[in-house]
Amino acid sequence: MAASNTANITVDYLVVGAGVSGLSFVDELLTRTSATVLIVDKRDRPGGHWNDSYPFVKLHQPASQYGVESKELASSLIDVHGLNKGLSTLASGPEIISYCMTVMRDRFLPSGRVTFLPSSELLPDGTIREAASGKVWTVKINKKLVDAAYYSNVIPLQHTRSFQVDQVTCIPPNHLPSRAQDATNFTVLGAGKTGIDTCLWLLERGVDPQRIRWIYPGEYWYFNRAKFQGLLEFFVDSFTTLVDMYEGIGKATNARELALANEKAGVWLRLDPSIEPQQFHAATLAPREVEELRRLPDIVRKGHVTKIDAKQITLTNGTVDAKPNTLYIDCTASCLPDKPSVPVFQPGKIVPQMIRYPLIPFSCAKIAFLESLDWSDDERNKYAQPLRYPKNLDGYILSEAINMENRARENQNPILQRWLAQSRLDVYTKLTTEVRPEDMEKLALLGRMQESFMEAYKNMPRIVESLESGAVF
Structure with a gap:
């Protein structure tokens, strides 16, 4: 049987x-x-x-x-x-x-x-x-x-393309290491984390920047990784970053002012200093990575790709001539x-x-x-209001508003505070427990952080009210 x-x-x-x-x-x-x-x-x-x-x-x-x-x-x-x-x-x-x-x-x-x-x-x-x-x-x-x-x-290997491809080779980044030797030129499609990783991989492998084209459909703000280390040796810089962020929120009247304040404090970065971004997807870059990406001379800013053939690339805001023997790398999948x-x-x-x-x-x-x-x-x-990764600057404001509300409620609950103090993944709260009573400099910095958080928390509704209806998650 x-x-x-x-x-x-x-x-x-x-x-x-x-x-x-x-x-x-x-x-x-x-x-x-x-x-x-x-x-x-x-x-x-x-x-x-x-x-x-x-x-x-x-x-x-x-x-x-x-x-x-x-x-x-x-x-x-x-x-x-x-x-x-x-x-x-x-x-x-x-x-x-x-x-x-x-x-x-x-x-x-x-x-x-x-x-x-x-x-x-x-x-x-x-x-x-x-x-x-x-x-x-x-x-x-x-x-x-x-x-x-x-x-x-939603990952590149599995997503469905939103554009047409005719008589050219277009691959997900998964296949790039095995196909790179066959190409004269490379065109990277997409300006998110995957597109960034792909451009940096090519540059780190010694590919001449002249051989790389980057289809960059929108301008993005990026977190500066150097400012969010969360280790004891970075204590002062990490908590100064939080103070700078909260002070920016506390003084801003709209999303643009907040973004520029974050940039001034070194908290946010942008690829082209001459173009002010409107997009924000929470991608995080080190300053050296930004410098490396700025070596690329052929960055196409004409919107999203709609069609690629052997002669040209058609985008929502124009066209560009295709380069010979180009390998196209599709990095357009939306993360979530x-x-x-x-x-x-x-x-x-x-x-x-x-x-x-x-x-x-x-x-x-x-x-x-x-x-x-x-x-x-x-x-x-x-204590668990959900928020989402934003797709633009206004969406970031709405997510950060919920984030601050969750933090404010945590701060009022002793049970959660005790758990947070021992949490390995809540690196900042855990770092505060390691400050010695005699370390007046760090204690003063933590006091500034608490004060700036309260001012930011009070002002955040004002920034939210200033948003237009176009906030996108």
Whole structure:
């Protein structure tokens, strides 16, 4: 008799998605509760979208600010070479995948409270089907379904192009290392994180800037990574940055004034000093990376690509002649899907989202901590207002307003303050606990930060009121 191809399982939480968001939630839940968890993911191993990312991808933020609470992604080292020299170490895609697999192997599975079903899918009827075997699981959930895949990233390898391609070679950046030797010229499509990474990869591999064309559809503000290190050796500069940001918010009357104040303080950067950006996607660059990108002489500012053929590139605001033997690299995928924010805590369900800008893993850990408390969902949601990555400057203001509201409420709750003080992922709060009572300089700086935050918090509604209806997330 053939073995049954069905199984039953009872767990406290069913988590859909084994990316860093889902892992961060489960990690904190294991620490704070005795809950049992079933994790389901369509991919064959943990790590989420990192499994499909291009080979030269790196975090744009310091590695020390990423991952799960219980385990560092990378040691708090300083890079000694390259464009990130002198700043906190970044992490590559393969490093992040290895890290996620280690967390699953050494932390989750040995606990005896986590079951992981890779290459599996939650079906509309609530059952789970394993792709390879066809085995179907019936799941009884004692507490909640956790949709950690609600904001799954849209990555270049999988997205659908919005433009036509005729008689030219257009590839995702995943294939660039194996195809680069066949091209005379390169055209990079897209000005987001992926486009930036692709341009920098070509330049770092010694490609003559004259051979690189960059289709740059809009002007962007970028975070200056040097100002957001979050390590003890960068204490003064890091908290001075926060003071500068909050003072800028406290004095600004509109989004433009805030942006220019951030630039003056060195908090934000732009590619072309002569063009004032209107877009902001939260991409983060080191000053050396900006200098490197400015070496590119052929930056096309004529909007988005609509068609590419052997003779020309057609854009929303004009055309340019195509160069011979050009390899086109499609970096136009939008990082996150266009989904509305929804309440994080719902009856029988949790939808992890960003509640601390721009720290998604920290947000998911905090959500798990809130779930561990004996509070109602309404009370939890007071401290977990979701926000989104913006697409323009006004959208940034709206996200930052929600971010500040979440921070203000945290500051009023002793339970959350105690948790934040020990949180590895909330690097700034943890740094404040390491200040010695006799260190008057640092204490004075923290006092300035608190004062500037309150002034910014009071003034933020004024800036929000000044926004036009065109704020885009």
